[in-house]
Amino acid sequence: MRSRHVSGLALVCAAVGILAGCSTLPAAGPSTTQIDPPNTNPDPIKDYLVVDLNQQVVDILSQYRVAPFSNRFAAPRPAPGQIVGVGDVLSINLFEAGQGGLFASAYGARVALQQRVDTDGSISVPYAGRVKAAGESPQVVERRIVAALEGRAIQPQALVQITETVSRSFVVNGEVSKPGRYPITAAGDRVLDVLATAGGAKQEAFETRVTLQRGSSQASAVMKDLIDNQSENVYVQPNDRIYVTKDPEIFLAFGAVPNPGPINFGIEKLSLLEAVGKAGGLIDQRSDPSAFFLFRYEPASAVRSMRPDYNGRFGEKVPVVYRVNLRDPRAYFFARNFMMRDRDVLFVSNAPLTELQKFLEILSTARNVASTAYLAQRISARL
Template identity: 80%
Template sequence: MRSRLVSGLAAIASAGLLAGCSTLPAAGPTAQQIDPPSVNKNAIKDYVLVDLNQQVVDILSQYRVAPFAKRFAAPQPAPGQIVGLGDQLSITLFEAGQGGLFASDYGARVTLNQRVDSDGSITVPYGGKIQAAGVSPQVVERRIVAALEGRAIQPQAIVQVTETVSRSFVVNGEVGRSGRYPITGAGDRVLDALAVAGGPRQEAFETRVTLQRGSAQGSAIMKDMIENPSENVFVQPNDRIYVTKDPEIFLAFGAVPNPGPIPFGLDKISLLEAVGKAGGLIDQRSDPGAFFLFRYEPASAVRSMRPDYNGHLGDKVPVVYRVNLRDPRAYFYAKSFAVRDRDVLYVANAQLTELQKFLEILATARNVASTARTVQKIGGF
């Protein structure tokens, strides 16, 4: 009776362990879960699976991430300066002869400092309120002269903007000199603004530039703005630019020696270099034919790579790139494939690894049965 009971317990333990084979410990999905062999490719609903080849590399080389160009594209500011609310003006008034309104020991002229009021006006002695906001300094000069006609002796005026608030931008963060700076008459781009503020304190590939314009906000790595001139947009009045240290990284998971977030450490990095930074593949565990990269791509790029894509995932499409490192050509593809910030690399376990885990469970089950028999023998004394 005791023998049958112990044997039954051992059998139950073995069955429980074997039942766990469908949920073997793993660092991520298997290759079969990412690409189900029994399912049509179009049946994968949540992402698009793309095999990496030369055509894919060529297509992706034509696409660039452009958060600024799309969100903040604006024409170059009109040449010349426009007076705005809160601007400080230096106004010099001249008369043609002595004994006029502005005569003094220094001659028939006077210099006034005026700040443009909230209603856009300034006040000139003997001329009253004059509308200044929204026009050039030359227009303000003509308005002042017109207001003084008949009161001053052949009046003339020179107006200069000495401090601008309305046509300025703010730069904060990891730069040499944070502060508010005026927009020049020719217009300034974002990289010009950073140069005026003393430049970033880190390398371009470690510097993230965030532009805030009203309620809109976007960010980009500085090196992308250098490589893609369309990203270097014109600064507009009241823009705020924040500069932070934010190194580009990729995330490595699965059968690699160094999983986790890994910084680029370079201006740019290829997929092959990323594999090297993750320590390569673990010989005993990895499946070279099941190497994957996860990222979002624009729908237009996905349609170029997969003409059968029906667009059901929107403008930003989750894409899984599959790389078969058993194919020697794949190393050339990976060398030309540029890794992007926050890409996810995953190497699936080899099928042999899953078999080894299964055999370990069987060995555990045998040990349970052996222990049960030993207990039975001891109990027989």
């Protein structure tokens, strides 16, 4: 009889061993010790940095501003004044001081014509021949025409204006009311100015992404960041392309929360505390409030302010895991002032007792399997 119990126990142990060897306990993500393993070294070598959320961290990050446009496209500056370019259309008025000259007619000594700048950068002017115009201001073109007419016309004068700009224009496409090509004004136009010219964005500013393409360089920013930070509202340059898309900011929630998955911000600014609320809070029976984590990339400059000992091993974009202990009442104030960013990842680890419960459930399953096997052996022995 005793041998049968020993045999059954052996089967249970074997089943548990097989289960343990095949896989770990099922979970929605890493455990606390996997994210931040115990180590006597204060900064163990990991593929990310773990930073405890406190008031100092909140203060440092509140000063940080996303700067995709000003960083990529240098300091904002006005575009140069009116410059003639290939493909532009010029309105040219020629005048003489008296009758009987080259341009004399029944309507006076004046001629008006329009010329499109050829691919070689020049225009054709009666009696003046080919005049170089591309790359010059209208005033320079006027002087060149007058110089070419000297000795042929009576005290000639010229007035040149750009009536159609092709070379100094930009394109706006996407979620705007009036997409198309627009000329750059003499005073220069900023990104928000050209969006207004194109009829404005169709979506809310916090759900609108603006992409600026200049040559081979490209950068994107949320429209509300251009409004909040004027240094990002850079001047548009000739041949820039601006794409406006609807791109709501989201964060992703995982682990012991009622509503895991991608979640829209839904408002202009979302705090960490509000994000927890949108995810449904924490599941009482499963979550470990002391093991709440936020994953994101931070610029190296911000990390150096938070961690003066940072050795720069990750380069300019540092993977950071913020650890929040919601058992500490102060953490709720920290989370209230900690602003979320697009594509942040929240993770709430399971409580240790939850892991124990999972293990006991597996053990119970293994024991039932062993009991069934033992019963089958007895039946087989009797047959």
